[in-house]
Amino acid sequence: MNIDLLTLKRFVIAITVALVICGPAESAFAGPPSLADVIDSVQPKIVKIYGAGGFRRLEAYQSGFLISSKGHVLTTWSYVLDTDYIVVVLNDGRKFQAELLGADPRLEIAVLKLDEADDTPFFDLAEAVPLRNGSRVLAFSNMYSVATGNEPASVVHGLVSAKTTLDARSGMFETPYRGPVYVLDAMTNNPGAGGGALTDHKGRLAGLLGKELKNGLNNTWLNFSIPISEIEQSVEDIRAGKFQSSTSDPDAEPVPDPLTLDALGLVMVPDVLSRTPPFVDRILPDTPAQRVGLRPDDLILFLDNRMIQSYKDLSQELSMIDRATPIRITVMRGRELKEVELTTTP
Amino acid sequence: MKYPVLLAMAVALASIASTAFAQEDAEEQLHKAVQEAVSAVAPSVVRIETFGGLEKVGAVRIGNGPTTGVIVSPQGHVLSSAFNFVQKPSGILITMPDGKRSGAQIIARDHARMLVLLKPDEQKSGMPVPQTVSRDELRQGQWSIAVGRTFGGEEPNISTGIISATNRIWGKAIQTDAKISPSNYGGPLIDLQGRIAGILVPLSPQGQGEIAGAEWYDSGIGFAVPLNEVMPHIEKMKNGEDLHRGLLGVSLKQGNTFADPAVVAACQPNSPGAKAGLKKDDKIVEIDGKAIKRQSELRHALGGKYAGDTVHVVAMRGDQKIEADITLTDKLTPFEHPFLGVLPKRATGQKGVTVRHIYPDSPAHDAGIQLGDRITHLADREVANAASLQEMISTLDEPETISLTVDRGGKSVEVTSKLAGQPTEIPGELPLARDDRDEFKGDRPAVGEVEVKIPAETNTCVAYVPASYDPEVPHGLLVTLHAPGRFNKNATLKRWTKFCDENDLILLAPKATDDKKWDRTEIDFVQKAIDNISDSYHVDRTRVVIHGQQGGGAMAYLVAFTHPELVNGVAVVDSTMPRGAHPPANDPVRRLAFYTTMSGDATQRARIEAGVKQLRDMKYPVTVKPLDEAKAKTLDDAARAELARWIDTLDRI
Numbered sequence: 001m002n003i004d005l006l007t008l009k010r011f012v013i014a015i016t017v018a019l020v021i022c023g024p025a026e027s028a029f030a031g032p033p034s035l036a037d038v039i040d041s042v043q044p045k046i047v048k049i050y051g052a053g054g055f056r057r058l059e060a061y062q063s064g065f066l067i068s069s070k071g072h073v074l075t076t077w078s079y080v081l082d083t084d085y086i087v088v089v090l091n092d093g094r095k096f097q098a099e100l101l102g103a104d105p106r107l108e109i110a111v112l113k114l115d116e117a118d119d120t121p122f123f124d125l126a127e128a129v130p131l132r133n134g135s136r137v138l139a140f141s142n143m144y145s146v147a148t149g150n151e152p153a154s155v156v157h158g159l160v161s162a163k164t165t166l167d168a169r170s171g172m173f174e175t176p177y178r179g180p181v182y183v184l185d186a187m188t189n190n191p192g193a194g195g196g197a198l199t200d201h202k203g204r205l206a207g208l209l210g211k212e213l214k215n216g217l218n219n220t221w222l223n224f225s226i227p228i229s230e231i232e233q234s235v236e237d238i239r240a241g242k243f244q245s246s247t248s249d250p251d252a253e254p255v256p257d258p259l260t261l262d263a264l265g266l267v268m269v270p271d272v273l274s275r276t277p278p279f280v281d282r283i284l285p286d287t288p289a290q291r292v293g294l295r296p297d298d299l300i301l302f303l304d305n306r307m308i309q310s311y312k313d314l315s316q317e318l319s320m321i322d323r324a325t326p327i328r329i330t331v332m333r334g335r336e337l338k339e340v341e342l343t344t345t346p
Numbered sequence: 347m348k349y350p351v352l353l354a355m356a357v358a359l360a361s362i363a364s365t366a367f368a369q370e371d372a373e374e375q376l377h378k379a380v381q382e383a384v385s386a387v388a389p390s391v392v393r394i395e396t397f398g399g400l401e402k403v404g405a406v407r408i409g410n411g412p413t414t415g416v417i418v419s420p421q422g423h424v425l426s427s428a429f430n431f432v433q434k435p436s437g438i439l440i441t442m443p444d445g446k447r448s449g450a451q452i453i454a455r456d457h458a459r460m461l462v463l464l465k466p467d468e469q470k471s472g473m474p475v476p477q478t479v480s481r482d483e484l485r486q487g488q489w490s491i492a493v494g495r496t497f498g499g500e501e502p503n504i505s506t507g508i509i510s511a512t513n514r515i516w517g518k519a520i521q522t523d524a525k526i527s528p529s530n531y532g533g534p535l536i537d538l539q540g541r542i543a544g545i546l547v548p549l550s551p552q553g554q555g556e557i558a559g560a561e562w563y564d565s566g567i568g569f570a571v572p573l574n575e576v577m578p579h580i581e582k583m584k585n586g587e588d589l590h591r592g593l594l595g596v597s598l599k600q601g602n603t604f605a606d607p608a609v610v611a612a613c614q615p616n617s618p619g620a621k622a623g624l625k626k627d628d629k630i631v632e633i634d635g636k637a638i639k640r641q642s643e644l645r646h647a648l649g650g651k652y653a654g655d656t657v658h659v660v661a662m663r664g665d666q667k668i669e670a671d672i673t674l675t676d677k678l679t680p681f682e683h684p685f686l687g688v689l690p691k692r693a694t695g696q697k698g699v700t701v702r703h704i705y706p707d708s709p710a711h712d713a714g715i716q717l718g719d720r721i722t723h724l725a726d727r728e729v730a731n732a733a734s735l736q737e738m739i740s741t742l743d744e745p746e747t748i749s750l751t752v753d754r755g756g757k758s759v760e761v762t763s764k765l766a767g768q769p770t771e772i773p774g775e776l777p778l779a780r781d782d783r784d785e786f787k788g789d790r791p792a793v794g795e796v797e798v799k800i801p802a803e804t805n806t807c808v809a810y811v812p813a814s815y816d817p818e819v820p821h822g823l824l825v826t827l828h829a830p831g832r833f834n835k836n837a838t839l840k841r842w843t844k845f846c847d848e849n850d851l852i853l854l855a856p857k858a859t860d861d862k863k864w865d866r867t868e869i870d871f872v873q874k875a876i877d878n879i880s881d882s883y884h885v886d887r888t889r890v891v892i893h894g895q896q897g898g899g900a901m902a903y904l905v906a907f908t909h910p911e912l913v914n915g916v917a918v919v920d921s922t923m924p925r926g927a928h929p930p931a932n933d934p935v936r937r938l939a940f941y942t943t944m945s946g947d948a949t950q951r952a953r954i955e956a957g958v959k960q961l962r963d964m965k966y967p968v969t970v971k972p973l974d975e976a977k978a979k980t981l982d983d984a985a986r987a988e989l990a991r992w993i994d995t996l997d998r999i
């Protein structure tokens with residue numbers, strides 16, 4: 001058969017049109033992205049965090065991930081962040097000093113801000129996806145601090161074992177968080193894994209990896225992650241400065257007749273360290289503090305919505321509040337959070 | 347050609363290409379397959395809640411969260427793991443597939459596979475019974491899914507893994523690397539078609555009891571007992587009958603389980619093996635058509651069988667082939683070691699057994715055996731030494747009367763004697779076990795205080811070897827396990843060195859790593875330390891004793907029960923048998939005797955008495971030493987001297 005030039009030309013045009021119509025076939029031609037490609041795309045967003053600890057069985061490291069191009073990091077709130085020198089190392093080995101922007105102890109999450117970070121790769125929390133039972137997942141973290149410098153974080157592969165709520169009975173779980181969690185069929189209950197990222201098999205963010213936690217119901221260690229949907233709002237609040245401490249507010253000025261610890265009836269553990277944690281040492285009798293049930297060993301976390309990280313923070317914060325104003329104090333008693341309202345006016 | 351035709355062809359071509367390559371991602375395909383498999387079995391997987399009961403079993407804190415079970419009958423009977431009920435709950439609730447909660451009772455137990463059968467209080471019908479798959483159809487490496495109902499919500503919790511092995515724990519279980527834990531014990535292990543391969547349970551090759559193996563949760567090694575092998579027995583269980591491990595009643599010659607052939611050393615009295623006509627020295631070569639070349643293979647072949655199951659046994663008696671269909675039993679008549687009534691002299695340098703001491707009122711005494719007699723033959727078999735005479739007497743096919751040949755002052759004398767049960771009294775005074783010897787001048791290992799180091803073990807251990815140690819004299823071994831937190835090397839040595847010197851006894855004192863308690867895993871270390879000492883010194887393998895006080899005593903029981911082939915005596919002070927401890931059945935090829943002090947405290951006393959009764963029912967000789975109130979917690983020198991004499995008599999015949 002003779003194929004003349006015209007037919008050939010028409011055929012070529014037809015094929016081109018057809019390929020345009022079947023455009024998506026082009027990418028499908030190349031096959032779905034492999035797990036390796038997915039992991040490559042996620043790793044740059046994962047960070048290694050180093051801070052306080054490093055003695056007894058308290059490791060001085062944990063994991064986190066970037067949530068903005070300006071170096072905001074979402075991680076789990078823990079003793080590791082309880083220091084002025086938080087160091088964050090990115091996937092490519094770049095090291096940054098980090099500042100604790102704020103924390104929400106009810107969700108046990110914290111947001112850090114890397115000093116002078118620009119154009120960092122990040123997860124957009126608004127694009128996080130929900131998961132179902134059996135969804136295949138990837139968990140990224142620096143468990144056991146195996147990765148250092150520019151080594152990528154560790155990846156674990158598994159699935160969602162169950163989507164459930166942590167039992168509200170006191171003592172069953174040593175965490176104040178009582179919302180929905182993904183129980184994972186993957187080994188994430190490891191030192192340093194807390195704060196890492198849980199993604200689906202396409203690399204889309206789905207959750208924050210939880211800290212090491214024991215399931216009091218059957219005495220086993222729990223591998224779990226908190227869905228992003230539960231923490232999104234709180235992260236926004238933290239970034240908006242809602243949980244900031246007064247020490248970071250340059251315009252704040254003391255008032256003429258301020259609240260004092262004495263007036264409230266609080267005697268704190270003496271301020272001898274550079275950052276003395278604000279523990280209550282004694283409660284004075286017949287005072288607002290005693291009336292609302294504050295106790296020795298309570299750790300003051302928030303005053304109104306301002307994060308209190310040290311004795312200095314506390315006294316500075318009080319110096320900005322008028323004596324007559326009622327205040328809300330949130331304390332940590334053991335593993336329970338308690339919120340109380342105090343006022344010096346009877 | 348026309349454009350439309352060309353276009354149509356081109357589109358067809360391109361769309362074929364696109365569908366060929368727009369595959370679903372492998373991860374999504376797996377997710378779907380898993381979801382479908384789980385949905386197929388989910389209606390038969392139920393949630394069990396328990397109320398009341400103990401909080402701790404032994405040292406293990408038992409949680410009281412929900413657990414899982416599987417429906418096995420249209421009436422709604424539920425099979426679950428015995429682990430889920432170890433705390434003896436006062437109330438059990440099952441959430442049935444229709445969403446309603448029903449009270450339930452345990453009506454039967456499978457003691458071989460650690461399962462329980464529950465019956466719902468409300469009569470049900472038409473309940474979904476799941477499909478099962480035989481492990482013969484499973485292949486190593488294929489996907490498997492563990493399903494549980496411990497978290498709230500409509501969907502079960504799942505964990506995936508592969509089938510790691512199909513014939514574990516002596517034939518009882520399938521092994522998987524899915525995460526198996528209290529979150530899914532009692533639930534099913536399924537294949538990708540939703541068929542149940544087995545019920546998930548904690549198991550351990552070493553331990554027994556409901557909680558053994560639970561410490562391996564989520565470790566990458568988990569077990570499921572094949573459901574299709576239990577189903578034929580469900581009717582029995584529905585009638586309230588318990589299932590037990592099937593026993594043949596045959597003791598094999600001591601040696602290397604993994605190398606030696608399965609040669610019969612003795613048949614336990616009234617056992618299926620004995621009734622079928624098996625005899626000493628028969629070699630078992632086939633079970634149910636499967637060739638048996640080693641003792642371990644016999645264990646494997648019988649490991650999964652229940653009492654009431656029949657096995658086809660083929661054995662060789664010399665060149666003669668013996669075949670029998672034997673029905674396995676659940677209980678064996680406890681074996682009691684027969685006793686002649688003599689103590690042997692040690693290190694005589696002569697063959698046979700020289701009589702050192704004759705027990706008053708014993709068969710030996712009645713038969714006229716005299717001090718100094720040297721027993722040379724039992725019937726027509728030559729007696730090599732005390733240990734072999736002990737074994738010969740224990741493995742007699744008809745142990746009523748025996749005929750011995752003794753050498754009395756150079757003359758050969760025939761003696762006929764009966765045999766009696768083992769004594770429990772300790773003789774007040776004993777003649778020397780051996781003649782005086784000249785000081786040994788040759789090469790010998792270190793004596794006095796010796797440090798024992800075992801590679802790869804963290805525990806420390808000290809030994810004391812008498813200064814007069816002579817490698818030709820067999821020495822008894824006294825392993826002393828301190829009360830938790832109370833290891834005091836100098837005090838221990840001070841207390842015992844005198845008795846060690848006087849009685850040719852080597853002392854071994856390991857130290858627990860944790861100050862507060864001994865851990866079961868340290869049983870391994872004690873066994874290794876005993877082996878280590880036995881390699882370097884001449885240890886009399888008929889006089890190895892584990893001694894302990896309080897927690898150390900409980901540990902002594904555990905070491906003896908886990909390694910009965912290593913231990914001949916357990917001597918405890920102010921201790922009780924640990925809860926859940928299973929003494930092994932008394933066996934003709936090894937001897938075990940017990941010594942315990944009796945407490946003045948009422949509760950302790952009751953518990954010790956219960957333990958003593960249990961051991962005596964199993965026909966073990968138990969010596970009970972009443973201690974006066976003030977000293978009930980520890981031995982004084984007089985009691986220690988008596989204990990040393992008890993150890994001295996362990997090689998009695």
